[in-house]
Structure formats: structure tokens, C-alpha cells
Amino acid sequence: MTTIFDEAINRIEKRECVVAVMGLGYVGLPLALAFVDVGFHVVGIDTNEARVTSLNAGKSHVSDVSDNRVAAARTNRDARMASSLSTAGASNVQGQSQGTRVGYLEATSDFSALKKTDVVIVCVPTPLNKTKDPDMSAVIAAADGIAEHLHSGMLVILESTTYPGTTEEVVLPRLERMEYDGHAMKAGDDFFLAFSPERIDPGRKDFTVANTPKVIGGVTPQCLAVARALYSKAIEKTVTVSSSKAAEMVKLLENTFRAVNIGLVNEVAIMCDRLGIDVWEVVEAAKTKPFGFMPFYPGPGLGGHCIPIDPHYLAWKLQTLDYDARFIRLAAEINFEMPRYVVSRVARMLNTARKAVNGSKVLVLGVAYKADVGDIRESPSLDVITLLKEQGADVQYNDPHVPMFQTEALEMQSVELSESLLKEVDCVVITTAHRAYDWAWVIEHSQLILDTRNVAAGVSGASDRVFKL
Ligand SMILES: NC(=O)c1ccc[n+]([C@@H]2O[C@H](COP(=O)([O-])OP(=O)(O)OC[C@H]3O[C@@H](n4cnc5c(N)ncnc54)[C@H](O)[C@@H]3O)[C@@H](O)[C@H]2O)c1
16 A cells, blocks of 8 residues: 555655745745756745746846746746756756656745645745844744645655754644644654755855755654655755754754854954964964864954854754853854954054044945855944944945945945045955955055955055055
């Protein structure tokens, strides 16, 4: 007799199952396309109707995903088969060569589309609320939406970064509350539930969804097996752990590791400044050790949607268990103070020219949180700008990836970068090392420069007008 489990595996193996991806942002859209690339019909579900409309018109809102890629995925299955469109992306994934199926993407805001999908992968946001506690509202809304349409054999996977226990404590009870054929549905028997963290690094070209190993933890062994069967179709390597809780913790270890090491090197930068030592020189030399050391670099603070936020999810969970996550707290304190430290360094630099921050013209180069992306979420540059303005500086910014931005505190437009502007401002603060900048030219024409990213290291004869973090 074929069981619900056998049936679920069979449909995946034959790529007959329809995959829903809930939340089509930086994480969800590339993931949806990775499944399209290997022949799945993917339904993208997003509450943002403008996003849905533009995706259905073949337009991408994610910088790493081209319009062409979305438009090709939108082309309907028959047309794609007729034109024998090749399956790009993963080259080494299980069974890819046998398949003749071609995938396609359709987007919708209607959760009832879940009635006809066999799989749903949740990639909704997990931000912090005003008191820096986890804001689980999108995960809860997604789980409730899935529960309403949960059906026999459905595979549900949470990919949003969250605290250990979320899948079992928040998602599972909402699903097991549902009845099917007169009985309450049970994970592992009637449906399958797993957690698999997303590890995408926006802007990165060498590691994509398809070739980054995928960690998976199931609520039961059957849940794990079905989830693994699915990911093996689109992703070269899967790594299984014993529970969804362990998989949730893997992601938080990875991001806490980064936050803590960045906090450490930021504090080393402050110590080196006190000691009159160049921190960049120290890190470069330390990294020649072939074992036991991994370089991290100082900067103006932490940014992006993940590293400044995710460790708080872990600390919050531990707080509920009466444990104070001290490393996380200390790293956050140091990283959070970095913009203030940068501004103190601007003041010290201006002082060398007998100028005050108050009334000085300051040009900030780069508001994106990291090089070559246009994402300003949690960007420390925004704090640097706010603090400079608070001290009376006349602040402008340039960023080739961010023509304008609006936050609660700031609304600004990128100014055109010119020789005359560089000469006119009292100082330049380099906060993001975008490759589009010609650093030699910037340095040549500026009066004073605070270089928080060590870009001047690559410029021969960088002068004593450049101050390093
Ligand atoms: N961006 C990254 O680099 C990255 C990397 C790894 C993990 N993550 C994690 O992945 C998750 C998603 O992050 P992101 O950067 O893709 O976020 P995002 O803001 O770019 O995209 C989230 C999408 O979800 C939609 N959405 C919100 N609530 C919804 C709901 N209830 N139902 C359906 N759609 C909904 C939003 O409209 C948006 O389009 C987060 O948990 C994040 O921490 C992000």
C-alpha cells in the first residue's frame, strides 16, 4: 500500500509537485527561481501586491536577480518546452539530467493558491520590534495562512531566520490543530514539517542557492526525508541535523559568530588607535597564519537584515530560559557604538585643520550597508549621518547604488560626485567600499578623508590627509 510519505517522495522525484514560496524578497525570489531552474512549477505568494504584479510582468525587485531571469521563468511551460529553454543554475543536482520537465513561476497574493501546492517554503521577514524583541508577526501570519489550506501529504518548510524552537513551538501547533478526514493532522504522518536556514549572501556571485550546502532539520525523521528529497532536486549538497531546533541554531551560530568576531575586531581597532598601531596592518599580518586565525575587518558598524538582528533572536530565547547571552550582548554594544566612534574620529580629524564638526561640510561616501549592493537596512552609515547632523555638520552623501532614501529620521538624495564637490567639502567619510568608486581620484581631490574601510591601502602615495579607522 502506498503511504502518504511514499506519495510525497514520488511526486518530488517526478517533479510533479507544485512548490509554493511564501515571501518573495532577497531570499524567496532566488529560491523560487532555483526550483524553476530544475523543472518545478513554482507559485510565489507575497502580501505585497505591487511586487506580485511586477514579478508577473517579468520584472525583478531583487538586485541579484535580473529581469531576464524572471521573464524567462514567467514564460509558460509549453512555450519553454517548445523552445527547449535550457535549465540554468545547478549543474550537479540529483536527477537533473533525467528530467524533461521545465519549470515556471507565477506570483499571487492569494493564499488559497496553497490548496493546489504540495510544498510551501516560508521566507517571510523576521525583524525586531521597537524593544529589540523578535517580531514574529509575519511567521505567525504565514503559519495561520498555511494551516487554513493544509492538506494531506503537504510539505511545509520554514526558512526565515528565527530562534531555536520556532518551528516546533510556533508553526507545528498551528498546523496540528487542523483536521483532515475527521482527525487532527499529525506531522510526519499526515503532513511534513522542517526548518532549513537560508544562507544567501546578497551580491555574491561564487556561491548561489544551488551550490551553497543546505542544512535541514525535520520535526520527525519522515519530515526530514521528504524535505531532503525536495532540496536535493535543486541544491547540490544537503546537510541533515537531528531536529528543526538544531537547524535553527545552526543559522544563529553562523551569524552570531560573525557578529561577535566583527565586534572583537572593532574593539581591536579602538585599542590600536589608543596604542598608535595600524589595525589593518595587524590583521593583514595575522592572517598569514595558516591555521587557527580567520580575518575579520573593522568598519563603521554592523548593517544588513541579518547580522545585527539574528543574534538578538538567540539572546531573547535564552532570556526566557533565565540565561544572559553575554557574548552577544557585548558584541552588539561594541558594534552599535561604532558609528559614534567614527564621528569622534571625524571630530578629531577636523581638529587637525582647526575646524569643528559644527558648521563643517561633510560628504559621506556609501550609505549601503556593504559594498556593491543598494540595501540600506540597518546601515551604520545612516547612524553616522544622523550623529554628524546632530552635531551641526552640513552632511551630503553619494552612493551609486542608492540614489535616494527615506527613513524615520532622514530623507536624502545622493549628490553628484565631482572634483569641485570633493574640494569644496571640509571632509569625506568613506563608509562603504563600492567598487564603482575611483579611490585614487577621490583621495587626490579631497581635503581630509576618514577611511573606515581601508580603501586607501590600494592607492599609491595616499597622503597624510587620509585618516584610517
Ligand atoms: N536578506 C538576506 O541576506 C538573508 C539571508 C539569510 C536569511 N535571511 C532571512 O530570510 C527571511 C526573509 O528575508 P528577506 O531578506 O528575503 O526579506 P524581504 O523583506 O526582502 O522579503 C520578505 C517578503 O515577504 C513578504 N511578506 C511579508 N509578510 C508576508 C506574509 N505573511 N505572507 C507572504 N509574504 C509576506 C514581503 O512582502 C516581502 O516581499 C528573514 O527571516 C531573514 O532574516 C535573509
